[in-house]
Amino acid sequence: MTTLNVFCAGAAQAAVTEIAGKFERDTGHAVSAVFGAVGAMKARVVAGEPADLVVLTAALIDELIQQGLVVAGSRVDLGKVGTGVAVRAGTPLPDVKDTHVLRANLMAAKRVLFPDPAVATAGKVVMSALDKMGIRDKLKSRLHFFPNGYAAMNDLAKSTGLLEMGITQITEILANKGVTLVGALPAEVQNIAVYSVGLAAKSADAALAKELIRRLTGFSAQPVLSAAGFDVGS
Numbered sequence: 001m002t003t004l005n006v007f008c009a010g011a012a013q014a015a016v017t018e019i020a021g022k023f024e025r026d027t028g029h030a031v032s033a034v035f036g037a038v039g040a041m042k043a044r045v046v047a048g049e050p051a052d053l054v055v056l057t058a059a060l061i062d063e064l065i066q067q068g069l070v071v072a073g074s075r076v077d078l079g080k081v082g083t084g085v086a087v088r089a090g091t092p093l094p095d096v097k098d099t100h101v102l103r104a105n106l107m108a109a110k111r112v113l114f115p116d117p118a119v120a121t122a123g124k125v126v127m128s129a130l131d132k133m134g135i136r137d138k139l140k141s142r143l144h145f146f147p148n149g150y151a152a153m154n155d156l157a158k159s160t161g162l163l164e165m166g167i168t169q170i171t172e173i174l175a176n177k178g179v180t181l182v183g184a185l186p187a188e189v190q191n192i193a194v195y196s197v198g199l200a201a202k203s204a205d206a207a208l209a210k211e212l213i214r215r216l217t218g219f220s221a222q223p224v225l226s227a228a229g230f231d232v233g234s
Contacts, residue, residue: 039119074199079230129189
């Protein structure tokens with residue numbers, strides 16, 4: 001039995017977990033997947049940890065290709081993911097339809113939870129959005145960083161506080177039943193990320209890794225990716 005090592009962005013965790021599980025049942029081989037913020041996952045690959053597949057943003061996969069750590073020509077896109085706003089399940093839904101009402105609701109929030117912008121795509125999007133709305137400094141004491149979007153959503157789900165908002169990739173919100181997706185960030189402050197998979201240059205079993213890539217990106221994967229929150233239509 002072969003074990004494939006996968007380093008994967010948290011945004012793709014739900015879909016990759018489901019597809020990898022079926023791969024294991026069908027083939028008898030194992031998948032050992034590590035999930036987290038894209039920056040942290042890239043750093044582990046760069047550090048030389050054993051890898052067969054890497055699932056990150058397209059831009060970071062391309063960087064790994066340039067560094068010789070992912071096989072050139074192996075990148076395949078899974079789909080697009082936007083950044084969204086969440087609240088704890090069962091609490092009132094704030095309006096996020098445009099930047100004006102979003103700004104007002106953020107200003108009223110007691111806590112704003114999101115992944116660390118130093119390592120996470122969504123965290124960078126949030127900080128950019130706060131800058132564009134001119135409220136980054138005003139909210140500084142109420143901003144709470146987490147290692148990844150899953151950690152942020154888990155904290156929000158377990159909290160008992162009032163007027164709390166979480167912001168991360170929509171796929172990470174939908175995967176946590178303890179929170180509710182309010183909606184995507186308005187277009188003016190939104191940033192759509194393309195997530196991709198690539199074959200690690202030092203894969204111990206490239207043929208088997210390519211089979212998992214095929215399953216992650218093929219026709220049968222489309223319903224799973226769509227249900228997880230990916231836009232696979234373009």
